[in-house]
Amino acid sequence: MDLNYSAEDERFRVELRAWLKSHLEEFRALPREPTAAVQYSRDWQRKLYEAGYVGLAWPKEFGGHDAPPTQQVIFGEECAKAGAPALINTIGLSILGPALIANGSSEQKARFLPRILRAEDLWCQGFSEPGAGSDLASLRTSALIDGDDLVVTGQKVWTSLGPVADWCFLLVRTSSDGPSQHGITYVLMDMKSPGVELVPIKQITGKSHFSELFLESVRIPRANVVGKIDEGWAVAKSTLGFERSGLAGVVELERSLARLGKAAKRSGRDSDPLVRQRIAQLHIEKDTLKYTGYRVLTKQIRGEAPGPESGFGKLAASEFRKRIMDLGMDLLGPHAVIGRKDPQALDRGRWPGLYLDARAYTIGGGTSEVLRNIIAERSLGLPKSK
Ligand SMILES: Cc1cc2nc3c(=O)[nH]c(=O)nc-3n(C[C@H](O)[C@H](O)[C@H](O)COP(=O)(O)OP(=O)(O)OC[C@H]3O[C@@H](n4cnc5c(N)ncnc54)[C@H](O)[C@@H]3O)c2cc1C
Incomplete structure (x- = not known):
């Protein structure tokens, strides 16, 4: 496993960070109606596209940049750190686009791919x-x-x-x-x-x-x-088979852990040894997930077949997210059930929504039970479940 980014990757990171710093401020300052959220997100993706940051891993002939997988990971890390809005056309970019590149006719590629990148078709x-x-x-x-x-x-x-x-x-x-x-x-x-x-x-x-x-x-x-x-079915399987290293999700989890640390302080329970132990355990697991992601990434860069660790990322990250939210709710005690609009809410009333939403991640894109079966059968060679 290689834990270092190349000099070119680091240059990419510095440039992207500077771009986000100047454009995010400028973009957030624009007047916008609450009802115009979708257009705001389309405009944000378009801006990133024009700056060369959308379709990083797509081939150049289809409007992409043929960038190494490390740069896609850096993009996810830097956007999460800067608090940038997510790319709205994520389904088009991460599922349909690669499926068309691999299986589409030349007319379909010419018609649909550029419009996915520019967020013209969601x-x-x-x-x-x-x-x-x-x-x-x-x-x-x-x-x-x-x-x-x-x-x-x-x-x-x-x-x-x-x-x-x-x-x-x-x-x-x-x-x-x-x-x-x-x-x-x-x-x-x-x-x-x-x-x-x-x-x-x-x-x-x-x-x-x-x-x-x-x-x-x-x-x-x-x-x-x-x-x-x-x-x-073969097209659908190739669509569903695009493995991700799971590293972009780790950045999101790091942000949730930071939020959890603040909640522990605010609740006054940050000196409780049991709370400290639970938080430390979550940090250890997050790092385990991160290094497992690096193993997948290293194999991708070397062009090797993904190993058993590749199916593990989504399962582990979604189950882990649930445990972060469980602890957040425990820390807030009775405040945990106070929602966003209530003036007595702690942490802007975010936790109930985050806690409930965490369940969805263990279902969408393959449930945890089904993923465990896949890992057991295909990676560990255990007998098929009946
Ligand atoms: C947030 C979110 C977004 C989604 N977005 C989309 C979308 O955009 N488009 C789309 O098409 N779908 C979408 N889905 C649907 C998602 O793909 C399905 O919910 C998922 O595949 C599970 O299918 P199901 O809900 O029918 O549950 P079922 O397959 O009926 O499963 C019910 C329960 O049985 C368990 N189970 C099923 N089979 C087995 C087995 N062999 N062994 C052990 N346990 C098993 C499951 O783990 C689950 O707990 C989304 C789901 C969520 C939560």
Whole structure:
């Protein structure tokens, strides 16, 4: 494992830090309406794109920078440290873009990739259904082929960013013959198509981050099929298989730990040996996670196959986030249930929302139980679960 960044990476870090310092201040000072949050985020991504910081790891021919994976990690670290807004088109950038680069037609690449980078088209993902989550291949949303179109009917659920998305990449069933993975097709759907209805789902946090997506005879041109009809499972698997080192998530966890330290001081319990021990244990685990991330990154740089540690990052980081929030709630005691708008709230009433939201990270993108099965079977060679 190599723990040092190259001189070029360090130069990149210094330049990015300076860019963020000047542009974040300037950007935050702009007048903005509370209702214009989405446009604000689109503008922020566009600004980063123009400065050359979006699509770092994408190939140059598709508008990217062919940057080493270390620079993507540095980008995540510096943005989190500066408190920069997250890139709004994260689903387009991290899931659909790489899937199109690997599997899309040249027309699809030319049409969609530049608009993803510039946040002109925001994307959402229509994979999960009420009866198909962990067992995604049991999906039932169907598509009939009618001339040059696919006619799609069915229901998707938990569609993140649905209300703001311009486009959705969907898995639909075009055939029921053979094993369930066969007969699935990967399509790109304009969210403004007739027959598309979105119903926001109110979450336990009070927010509506995702929606139900109802599709009634929605016509999608055949030109929007990625890969081949009936063979979308391979495209979906390549999409889901983009391994991340998990290092960007570690920076976010470092920020949560710093917030936790402040909460301990404010509660006056920072001298309690049991509290100190729990905080120290969390710091140790965070460092373990960080160095595991470095091992994955080192393998990526050397072009080696990812080892057992690669599947570990998402599982460990999401479970770890829950433990940070548990301790935060313990420290605040009765104040922990006072929400954002209450004048008596400590820490601006953030903790209840953070605590509840932490559960979602152990479900989205693969549940902890399913990830444990994958690690057990594929990495540790244990017998298959029944
Ligand atoms: C914040 C968030 C954002 C999301 N965004 C999107 C999105 O944008 N697009 C999209 O398509 N989906 C999205 N999802 C859906 C997500 O992918 C699914 O929730 C997830 O795959 C689990 O599926 P499920 O909810 O149907 O649960 P199920 O698969 O029904 O699982 C229910 C429970 O059974 C357990 N379980 C299931 N199978 C096994 C097994 N073999 N062994 C042991 N335990 C098992 C699970 O761990 C879970 O505890 C999002 C979810 C969340 C929480």
